[in-house]
Amino acid sequence: MLDIEVNVKLDCRGMSCPMPVFKTSKALKNLKVGETLEVISSDPGFVLDIQALVRQTQNKLLVTQEMNDHVFRYVIEKTQQNLG
Numbered sequence: 001m002l003d004i005e006v007n008v009k010l011d012c013r014g015m016s017c018p019m020p021v022f023k024t025s026k027a028l029k030n031l032k033v034g035e036t037l038e039v040i041s042s043d044p045g046f047v048l049d050i051q052a053l054v055r056q057t058q059n060k061l062l063v064t065q066e067m068n069d070h071v072f073r074y075v076i077e078k079t080q081q082n083l084g
Contacts, residue, residue, distance in 0.1 A: 004062055004075055007035040013042045013071060021049040024076075028057060031078040036062065039074045050074050 010027050012020035020041045027037050039050070054061045054076060063075035 004036060006038040006075060007031065009038045009040075011040045012046070013040055015041070016043050017045045017049070019043075020046045021053055024050065025053060025057075028053075028059060028076065028078055033078055033081060035078050037076045037078070039076070040067070040071065041074070042071045044070060047072065050076075 008027055008031060010023060012023055015023070020039070020043050024037070024039050027039075031037060041050075043049075050061065050064075058080040060077040060079050061074060062077050063073060065073040067073050
């Protein structure tokens with residue numbers, strides 16, 4: 001596994017849609033280009049939501065990892081400045 005430095009951690013376990021994607025989007029806006037965000041989520045819908053969010057914001061999903069039953073870890077690298 002790659003050793004990736006994480007700048008900000010966000011624990012969204014127990015939250016359901018739309019809160020994990022809302023909190024992730026807000027956290028990404030506060031990062032500088034090149035920084036990383038780790039998100040932990042138990043929301044099954046977030047698996048697709050995170051992919052759509054990263055595509056829409058033109059950032060980079062570095063890690064998608066199932067930690068245990070239905071709990072996932074994602075690491076996103078901010079590659080774009082905020083638009084608007």
